[in-house]
Amino acid sequence: MSKLEIKTICLTSLFNIASTLVSSFVSVYLFVYADSLVIMALYTIIRISMFPPFFMIGSKIAKKVPFTITFSIGLCLITCSLVYALTATHLFEINKYYVLIAALITGIGEGFYYFSSNTCIQIVSSAETRARFFSYFGTFGNISNFIAPFIATFIINSAHDDMLGYRRILYLTVCIFIAVVCLAITLHKKSDDKDVKLIECFKLDDEKWRGHQIGVFFYGLHNSLSLILINLIVFKAAGTGGTYSKLQTFFALFTALSYFCVTRKLDRKNINKIFNVGVFLKSSATIVLVLSNNMYGAIYYGIVNALAQAFYDNSYNYLSACAIGRFPDEMTARVVARETVLSISRCIGMGFIILCSKIMSEDVYLKVAVITLSLAPIFVNRVLLKYK
Numbered sequence: 001m002s003k004l005e006i007k008t009i010c011l012t013s014l015f016n017i018a019s020t021l022v023s024s025f026v027s028v029y030l031f032v033y034a035d036s037l038v039i040m041a042l043y044t045i046i047r048i049s050m051f052p053p054f055f056m057i058g059s060k061i062a063k064k065v066p067f068t069i070t071f072s073i074g075l076c077l078i079t080c081s082l083v084y085a086l087t088a089t090h091l092f093e094i095n096k097y098y099v100l101i102a103a104l105i106t107g108i109g110e111g112f113y114y115f116s117s118n119t120c121i122q123i124v125s126s127a128e129t130r131a132r133f134f135s136y137f138g139t140f141g142n143i144s145n146f147i148a149p150f151i152a153t154f155i156i157n158s159a160h161d162d163m164l165g166y167r168r169i170l171y172l173t174v175c176i177f178i179a180v181v182c183l184a185i186t187l188h189k190k191s192d193d194k195d196v197k198l199i200e201c202f203k204l205d206d207e208k209w210r211g212h213q214i215g216v217f218f219y220g221l222h223n224s225l226s227l228i229l230i231n232l233i234v235f236k237a238a239g240t241g242g243t244y245s246k247l248q249t250f251f252a253l254f255t256a257l258s259y260f261c262v263t264r265k266l267d268r269k270n271i272n273k274i275f276n277v278g279v280f281l282k283s284s285a286t287i288v289l290v291l292s293n294n295m296y297g298a299i300y301y302g303i304v305n306a307l308a309q310a311f312y313d314n315s316y317n318y319l320s321a322c323a324i325g326r327f328p329d330e331m332t333a334r335v336v337a338r339e340t341v342l343s344i345s346r347c348i349g350m351g352f353i354i355l356c357s358k359i360m361s362e363d364v365y366l367k368v369a370v371i372t373l374s375l376a377p378i379f380v381n382r383v384l385l386k387y388k
Helices: 003-034 035-049 049-061 067-087 088-096 096-124 130-158 162-185 198-202 205-230 230-238 239-261 269-294 295-325 329-360 364-374 376-386
Strands: none
Touching: 003 096, 003 130, 003 205, 035 049, 035 096, 035 269, 035 329, 049 067, 049 096, 049 239, 067 096, 067 230, 088 096, 096 205, 096 295, 096 329, 130 162, 130 295, 162 376, 198 329, 198 364, 205 230, 205 295, 205 329, 205 364, 205 376, 230 295, 230 364, 239 295, 269 295, 269 364, 295 329, 295 376, 329 364, 364 376
């Protein structure tokens, strides 16, 4: 791999550590004050819905300045949302819908950050190294997810009270964000797109691009499960927060090992076999979890989903990067078009979950929502392989 690819992997891995550290207290904090699946679903929908407009704004900025600027804007806004979450608890007690302000700020910040990182990933990876790049990208990303919970636990346990521990995590997160920005400066990359209208990239005249966007849509539908529902089901099955944390740590390590094992297997020749295995694992993991709804189901889900990420998500990322790679003069715009469709489909999936929760009992809606959305990977597989 090139130096740019290695730097990009290091950059995203550092961000993964910071974001995992943050989730160790923000998710708990906000859920305690919201005390509602619907509000937390709205939180996620608002956060995700901010991605498309600020991907577009980021693409305009990146034509004039390096991606370092959009990286910095995103990380500053994410930091502001963390400060708000820690200092506005009195507002949450007055009205729990103030939680949604954090969603707005976080979504804008993540819109700028993910635009920058996703576009850099597309630009720095070449056709020759793309398969190995995404495998190492996933491996180190999940190693980061494995390390972060240990750091968070040590910081909180060493503090006099939880609030002091959360503040220390915030300070560490800001330091990591500064390191990410410093590393981003060395990339010296900005958008190389020619003067192409963004709206042109949303058109589906090209058959292969149309197939890619349809596949992305179904990928987002399934992804909505992990955004608001699956972790809640695993948490309930685990019984306690300590057990849940240990399971998540074990699953992250297993996922990293899975990515490492698949690293040398993924290429265009055997992508069909790898993707097919991944689809079966991905769909069965969530279906078994919701039908069993116990510790055994949670363990099955964690192990099988860890394998699925290496086979399914790796294949999706590779095929998506290849599809965008067909348009070397429009890469930034094509990334924005892909992420817009992905965000819309995620919001539709979460809306479907909320709708099911409103019209069905808890036991029924969980099964209906999870099983229905768990079938989406089949369509992702069929469409992306057909038009690869």
